[in-house]
Amino acid sequence: xxxxxxxxxxxxxxxxxxxxxxxxxxxxxxxxxxxxxxxxxxxxxxxxxxxxxxxxxxxxxxxxxxxxxxxxxxxxxxxxxxxxxxxxxxxxxxxxxxxxxxxxxxxxxxxxxxxxxxxxxxxxxxxxxxxxxxxxxxxxxxxxxxxxxxxxxxxxxxxxxxxxxxxxxxxxxxxxxxxxxxxxxxxxxxxxxxxxxxxxxxxxxxxxxxxxxxxxxxxxxxxxxxxxxxxxxxxxxxxxxxxxxxxxxxxxxxxxxxxxxxxxxxxxxxxxxxxxxxxxxxxxxxxxxxxxxxxxxxxxxxxxxxxxxxxxxxxxxxxxxxxxxxxxxxxxxxxxxxxxxxxxxxxxxxxxxxxxxxxxxxxxxxxxxxxxxxxxxxxxxxxxxxxxxxxxxxxxxxxxxxxxxxxxxxxxxxxxxx
Numbered sequence: 424x425x426x427x428x429x430x431x432x433x434x435x436x437x438x439x440x441x442x443x444x445x446x447x448x449x450x451x452x453x454x455x456x457x458x459x460x461x462x463x464x465x466x467x468x469x470x471x472x473x474x475x476x477x478x479x480x481x482x483x484x485x486x487x488x489x490x491x492x493x494x495x496x497x498x499x500x501x502x503x504x505x506x507x508x509x510x511x512x513x514x515x516x517x518x519x520x521x522x523x524x525x526x527x528x529x530x531x532x533x534x535x536x537x538x539x540x541x542x543x544x545x546x547x548x549x550x551x552x553x554x555x556x557x558x559x560x561x562x563x564x565x566x567x568x569x570x571x572x573x574x575x576x577x578x579x580x581x582x583x584x585x586x587x588x589x590x591x592x593x594x595x596x597x598x599x600x601x602x603x604x605x606x607x608x609x610x611x612x613x614x615x616x617x618x619x620x621x622x623x624x625x626x627x628x629x630x631x632x633x634x635x636x637x638x639x640x641x642x643x644x645x646x647x648x649x650x651x652x653x654x655x656x657x658x659x660x661x662x663x664x665x666x667x668x669x670x671x672x673x674x675x676x677x678x679x680x681x682x683x684x685x686x687x688x689x690x691x692x693x694x695x696x697x698x699x700x701x702x703x704x705x706x707x708x709x710x711x712x713x714x715x716x717x718x719x720x721x722x723x724x725x726x727x728x729x730x731x732x733x734x735x736x737x738x739x740x741x742x743x744x745x746x747x748x749x750x751x752x753x754x755x756x757x758x759x760x761x762x763x764x765x766x767x768x769x770x771x772x773x774x775x776x777x778x779x780x781x782x783x784x785x786x787x788x789x790x791x792x793x794x795x796x797x798x799x800x801x802x803x804x805x806x807x808x809x810x811x812x813x814x815x816x817x818x819x820x821x822x823x824x825x826x827x828x829x830x831x832x833x834x835x836x837x838x839x840x841x
Contacts, residue, residue, distance in 0.1 A: 485561070488568045491527055492540050497590050498527045500561075502554045503603050507561055516591040520580060521549040521602020523558035527565065527573075528590055540573035542566060543587055547602060548580045554603065581795060588814070596794065615652040617705045620807060622646040622671040624734035629670050631737075631775055633807045637720065638706045643692055644725030646671040648678075649702060650809050654686040655679055656702040661692040662725040674775055677811040692722075737774030739827075744768040744789050744796045748803070757829035765817060768793050770800050771827065772810075777801070778824055779814040 487500055487507040499510040502523045510524065518524060526543040542565055544558040559577075566573050578587050580598065588596070619636045622629065623645045634640040634647075641647050643660040646667040657675050659668050675687045690697045708720055741752040741762055752769065753762055763769055765782040768789045777800070779793045797812045815824050 485564060485568075488565055491565060492529045492538065492569050492573075495529050495531055495538070498529070500525045501603070502557045502561070505553065505557050517597040517599055518545060518547060518580070519599045519602035520547040521551075521600075522547050523550045523554040525558055525562055525565065526578075526587070526590070540569055541576060541586065542573045543576040543578045543584075545578040545583070545587075546580065547598075549602065581792070585816075615650075617649065617651045618807075618809060619706075620648040620650070620674075620809065622648065622667050622674065623728060623731060624667065624736070625664060625731050626666045628732075628734045628736045629666060629775075630734050631670075631674065631807055631810075633809075636705065638708060638722050639720055641706075642723040642725055642728040644728040644731070648675060648809075649705060650678060651705055653701065654688060655682075656700070657687065657689045658702060659689065659691050660722075660725065660728075664731060667731075670775070677776060678809055680811070739774060740772050742770045742772070742800060744770070744792065749796065749800060757827070759830065759832040760825075760828040761831035762828075763817075768796070770797050772800070772804075772806065773827065775810065777810050777812045778827075779812060780820075780824075781814065781816050783817045 485507060487509065491498060497515065499515055500507045501510050501519075502508075502525070507525065524545040526545060528541045528543075530539055531537065532539050542562050544555070544562045546555045546558070562575055566575060576584060576587065578584060583596065617636055619634050619640060621632045621634050621640070623632070624630050641658070641660070644662045645660050646663045647658045647660070648671055649656040649658065655675050655678055657668075657671050659671070672689070675689075679685050679687050688700065688702070690700055690702055706720075738754050739756055739758075740754045741758055742749045743752050744767065749770070763780055763782065765784040766786075767782050768785050769780045769782075771778045771780065777797055779797055781790055781793055793814060794812065800806070801808055801810060813824075815821060
């Protein structure tokens, strides 16, 4: 019986790297003794206040848990060299495939002010056994710190639960390469490549097109959107029309929302503050060779952009996810809502935004593959990679989504819209 009494005391008095070993030895010892000696042993310590205090003491040695779960909201940590490190809020929704993370969601009970918790440990496909083992252990540790009341969940890259995905408000998760590699060398997040897009046309006939990142791609008759690591810029040509400006503003808002609310700066060609904007640092005004200026790079006049009336409107397309990747179901506006079947997962490309619709009876593999499928669609069909992607589940559709479709055809609706 001495072992059962002494081990909690040791575990409760030693913190640091030895806590993991002692804590594990205590639990293993209890289980081994239980199996060897039978149910007559004094196992009241297992699950008792003494054991809980032992675990709490181990948890108290983790400084990251000092403010965890005190107020409603989301908190994320990454495992680095067996340690828990806070993940920057600007990177919430972005996970390195070589790492493991702990995600804590704190919320108030529906019937009162009491706080409740869900703890998830997320495992990247290239995460090491040490990392996800530490994440699993630290998840239990955090659970103990919060009195054993949280619900724990295990999340795997590309197979996240609906609850986990709901924390990121319709944004697609971004999987980043690398991680805390063997030897614990830090791998930085890949820098976002700057991209330039042209918005051209008139009401009902507007087009978004990616163009070469150069002033030579720009003209005074259209609107251009520059998507950069630092933020988003909307440049309005002096002869651009109101329809182009309004559509560009809408696209910028959607992109900013998809990127956790980065800043948007609007520039008017010829305005006093235009020339000094950081916008131009991404678009050099000179072409050099071996450090010698060869020519100026200038924005073209409005005529170079062509006739706005001649722009062909993008025809929306509905694609269904299948084993081979995807197959076109139909194209056009106001498609019958019955085109969406409960057993499937679909992408609806409006031309300026992608909607992912997930049926209630869709296969689990299709459900978890929805976002990767949408990303593959963008690449395969040479669509602008900056297009926002919004996921909607059957029965939870927004009015905005429903307004894109017409009534069910005579064959009846294959889904249940609530």
